[in-house]
Amino acid sequence: MRMTPADWLDERTGYRRLVGRALYEPLPNGINWWFTLGSVLLLLLVVQFVTGAALVMYYVPAPAYAWESVRYITAHVTFGRVLRGLHVFGASFIVVAALAHLVRVVVFGAYKKPRELTWWSGLALLLVVLAFALTGYLLPWDQRAYWATVVTINIAKSAPVAGPWVADLLRGGTHLGALTLSRWFAIHVVALPAAASALVVAHLFLMRRHGIAGPPRRRPGAARAFYPDHAFRDAAAGGLVFAALLACAVFGRPPLAAMADPSDATYVPRPEWYFLGLFQLLKYFPGRLEPVGAHLLPAAVLLALVLLPWLDRSESRDPRRRRIVIGGTLSLVASVVALTALGVRNLPADAAGAWGTRALAGRAVVNGDRCARCHARGVGSDLSRGRMTRDVSWIESHVSDPDVIAPGIRPAPADGLKPLEARAVIAYVTSTRSGEPPPPVSADQERAAAVIGTRCITCHTIDGDGGRLGPDLSHVGSRHDAGWLEKWIADPEALKPEAEMPAFGRQLPPGDIAAVARFLASRR
Amino acid sequence: MNVQRRIVDEEFGPVWIERRQWLRAAIAAIGAGIAATLSGIVGGAVVATPGDRQEEQWLPAGRTGDLATGVPTAVTLRVTRQDGYYDAVERQVVFLVKGTDGDVRALSSTCTHLGCRVSYDAAADVFKCPCHGGQYSADGRVVSGPPPRPLEQMATRVEGARVLVKL
Numbered sequence: 001m002r003m004t005p006a007d008w009l010d011e012r013t014g015y016r017r018l019v020g021r022a023l024y025e026p027l028p029n030g031i032n033w034w035f036t037l038g039s040v041l042l043l044l045l046v047v048q049f050v051t052g053a054a055l056v057m058y059y060v061p062a063p064a065y066a067w068e069s070v071r072y073i074t075a076h077v078t079f080g081r082v083l084r085g086l087h088v089f090g091a092s093f094i095v096v097a098a099l100a101h102l103v104r105v106v107v108f109g110a111y112k113k114p115r116e117l118t119w120w121s122g123l124a125l126l127l128v129v130l131a132f133a134l135t136g137y138l139l140p141w142d143q144r145a146y147w148a149t150v151v152t153i154n155i156a157k158s159a160p161v162a163g164p165w166v167a168d169l170l171r172g173g174t175h176l177g178a179l180t181l182s183r184w185f186a187i188h189v190v191a192l193p194a195a196a197s198a199l200v201v202a203h204l205f206l207m208r209r210h211g212i213a214g215p216p217r218r219r220p221g222a223a224r225a226f227y228p229d230h231a232f233r234d235a236a237a238g239g240l241v242f243a244a245l246l247a248c249a250v251f252g253r254p255p256l257a258a259m260a261d262p263s264d265a266t267y268v269p270r271p272e273w274y275f276l277g278l279f280q281l282l283k284y285f286p287g288r289l290e291p292v293g294a295h296l297l298p299a300a301v302l303l304a305l306v307l308l309p310w311l312d313r314s315e316s317r318d319p320r321r322r323r324i325v326i327g328g329t330l331s332l333v334a335s336v337v338a339l340t341a342l343g344v345r346n347l348p349a350d351a352a353g354a355w356g357t358r359a360l361a362g363r364a365v366v367n368g369d370r371c372a373r374c375h376a377r378g379v380g381s382d383l384s385r386g387r388m389t390r391d392v393s394w395i396e397s398h399v400s401d402p403d404v405i406a407p408g409i410r411p412a413p414a415d416g417l418k419p420l421e422a423r424a425v426i427a428y429v430t431s432t433r434s435g436e437p438p439p440p441v442s443a444d445q446e447r448a449a450a451v452i453g454t455r456c457i458t459c460h461t462i463d464g465d466g467g468r469l470g471p472d473l474s475h476v477g478s479r480h481d482a483g484w485l486e487k488w489i490a491d492p493e494a495l496k497p498e499a500e501m502p503a504f505g506r507q508l509p510p511g512d513i514a515a516v517a518r519f520l521a522s523r524r
Numbered sequence: 525m526n527v528q529r530r531i532v533d534e535e536f537g538p539v540w541i542e543r544r545q546w547l548r549a550a551i552a553a554i555g556a557g558i559a560a561t562l563s564g565i566v567g568g569a570v571v572a573t574p575g576d577r578q579e580e581q582w583l584p585a586g587r588t589g590d591l592a593t594g595v596p597t598a599v600t601l602r603v604t605r606q607d608g609y610y611d612a613v614e615r616q617v618v619f620l621v622k623g624t625d626g627d628v629r630a631l632s633s634t635c636t637h638l639g640c641r642v643s644y645d646a647a648a649d650v651f652k653c654p655c656h657g658g659q660y661s662a663d664g665r666v667v668s669g670p671p672p673r674p675l676e677q678m679a680t681r682v683e684g685a686r687v688l689v690k691l
Binding site: 060068072079082229235242 | 544547548550551554555557558561562564565566568569570572573608609610
């Protein structure tokens, strides 16, 4: 008989016996869809490993480039947005699946003797998953990441005795900065994957050694092989979860706020949603009691979980005979859900979109002839890429008087920009950096924004940006219609003799005034 | 275990075999679907690397009045190139040569053999490559050594007194 390559391989590795043992493992009767959660978790972990390996080819763990490289991944890398989406949303999927798996194991009493070590390795895996989530959150180095991490480290610092020391260890120094980023990156891509791999192997080995615990009440009937019936359930559940994750990645946008700015004290940090419950818990323990909410309660819950096989030593795995454990678990789940819901409700309102009127005005200036002369022809860099390598005052002086910055060989534009136009251009470049696409605006609206963002904004505020001399224009459309506004802008004194606003009838073309009036009237 | 054996041995009748085959096919299809989607996305990101959008640039390189006829003048151009997430600034040396007809030509300083930088030896009136001894005449033709082609020429344009080079 001829030897096939598979025979050759089997003769040397004995893989057929291994595969056979893996596929035809006998499972107790009564195994159902609840028993697919572990496989779903394994699949999600593999997705994180694979997408993470691709992301790390483009990501740079340094403050100067981290944010830029993440933006590059989402904007320029082939399938980069979906790739990052899979990784970001996959993290949420893992947290949910891990908690569901844990609750299933508790309810079915599967942690009992002789499966204590399986239980512990699972708890350790849960902590590793949370550590993954925490360290990964910092890596994009955006405002969310930076300020959420500031809070995380301060929570660690508030721990009794070792707190300050732990905080320094987490930061890699006395400040949250470059060393923190590279440290958390190393933990995220080297230490945690190694720990997760080892723990998964241990968890699966122990699971196979003792067999699946099966349903809480033993059901009569012969054991059935894992393959193909339960393997099909695993595959189907995995396929559904993967399809849902893919849908999130394709249709959702993984968040990327503006680049981290340690000097911006106005930013209100918010944690990722699965830490919101812990965040909310802190609010009930103000002042000196804070360590109770921050450390004591979470530690107590963890300790109870670790000791669960000894706290519940009864033989029975039947939930109806383990009322205390089931009741405790359900109230714990209920409080986590409630705290998370309260946390979501108390979230600070999202700041107005990244694209204000000023930024839209800046876009009109940039697309106009003066900037495009150099920047659209390769002499200057492409402004729509939103790359800012200089600070704001440098850019302000450059756009006001380009000759200052690019003397000599390069032709300086004949006319610079007025300071307000310069500020509009900076707002535009900053908005481009935010990663949020510009809102769809008609030519008429763009024309109006160009006037408002470079003129009206001197005295009036719109969407939280502008001067305070005149009234806020954000909702002016609820007070006046376009016809009235048009007359008012052209000649306020005609409508109200004591008006302080100057007349713009002679300064602006009538078409501009009409466009501004229509734009403002639509602001209700 | 007896019932189980019979299923595994596929002796349980055509209904069971059909069901088993269907399950097997479904498992394989789901697994293949996930694997294909994932490798498509990851493979796309890793293999189909985003090319750098390099647009043509006309860079001012000097003034015609500063060039001596027939003598190559080295000019360093500062070229901004998008290098992934990074804006790389490269210094490229080109040689400007004014011909007897007044036309200005720009020669690349990259040796056509293996890419080393050539320099102009005024005494011998040749470009010399330091790596393998290639030599080019002042108008870029190969004089001796291994270079397979003359030095590359870039397009030039004269605007008033200024010389612009296309990169």
